[in-house]
Amino acid sequence: MKELINSIRIFLIYRFYNIGVILERISNKGFALDIFSSSFQNNPYKTYSRMRSINPIYHSKPTFLRWVTKMELVQEMIRDDRFSVDDRKFPIAKLRRNELRRDGREIMLDQFENPSILKLDPPDHSRIRKLVSYGFTNRYIKSLETEINDTINQCLDKTHNLESFDLMNVLAKPLPAIVIAKMMGLPDSDLNQFQTWSENLLKEVGGIGSSVKKRRLARDAYEDLIRYFEKIIIERKDNPGDDFIGKLILAEEEGDKLNVKEMYGTCLLLLIAGHETTTRLVGNGLFALLNHPDQFECLKDDHSKIPNAIEEMLRYEPPVHATVRFANENMTYRNRDYKRGTPFAISIAGANRDPEANQDPDSFNILRENIKHVSFGYGPHMCIGANLARIETRLVFERLLERFPNMKLGDKNPDWQKNFIFRGFENLELKV
């Protein structure tokens, strides 16, 4: 019954949304942002550019969001503490609370009320982020390199004698989950279960038309992972190991330490923030590269260009397309008035393609100089795992170019997933 009601609710929301898009088109000389349309899904960049030219803070009524698509504004707003990430404070939180209560999701509700750093403003954000950073020192992340390289080789060994394979299933999906599991010192016997949870977890984030079943899988995985991390942290508390969880347990700043809830929230955040993103960077980056055969040849001949190529991949097809901020107070910003709680879609992908930030922004060029992108965010919430993601992706490209020098894309063009927060593929066939 609950599922039927949910399905009806989703159906009605889409109907209202579609009417909103039609009205926007009528009032806007034929233009409307339609995040559910296949043209937006296939090429959202055209839409970002159109919105930027109409208004760099474009009000899209059907999505209830102001879309910010200009680099200068994106960087300014992310740094400005009049914009908040903490959705608990605003009227929109009521919807989330009611939904989680209706769904009987006590653990998720508790996490909503006690969020991880991604959803915290200062001073709580600064306090916890400082302690979490103990697990992300450059030296520690660099020390993982050999293990990451071995994991990539083990994944690719499974393609021995194959003429074609799906890069996402063979490498891009499992790798980041395995790396995070190893980083946390999780037992090998838990690895399969951990990977399944990790994949299910993201089935509802930003997903367009996520089915009720997918949502249930994602929420079950969320709660199972919280229970799992809580148990591991409690077991290890008096005898911390030399891994990320051990570093969290030992982290101390002027007598301040993380409590168990903050620790398991952080562990879950690492999966949410670090798995799907890295998966998509590998897929999106390789797709762009193989669509530019001259650049593929250039990279194959000179691996020292891989780090710059990865920055261009991040700029050109970022795994995270948007993040959200709320007006913290009634305010005037850039000559417009906004009410407290007004939500803004900070368009990372729109900013990366702003011609004032990067010349000729719609062309892919691995030799581009002074690449400007905000694909790892900016300011206080800037990605804490950026170095790890860069190392993983560099090693992936080194091994792929070395082992499959003649690789090509499969015959069928892959489908972009229906998701306006993350951009990527479910499958990417390679002929080797």
Ligand code: HEM
């Ligand atoms: C290509 C891969 C990645 C991309 C594109 C990416 C992107 C981002 C972005 C855009 C943000 C900022 C969100 C905001 O301002 O609202 C962020 C934050 C964060 N990322 Fe990443 N990320 C990646 C990989 C990782 C990895 C591998 C980890 C850890 C294992 C990680 C952990 C985090 C954490 C903990 C935050 C929150 C930081 C804070 O709120 O202070 N990310 N990431």
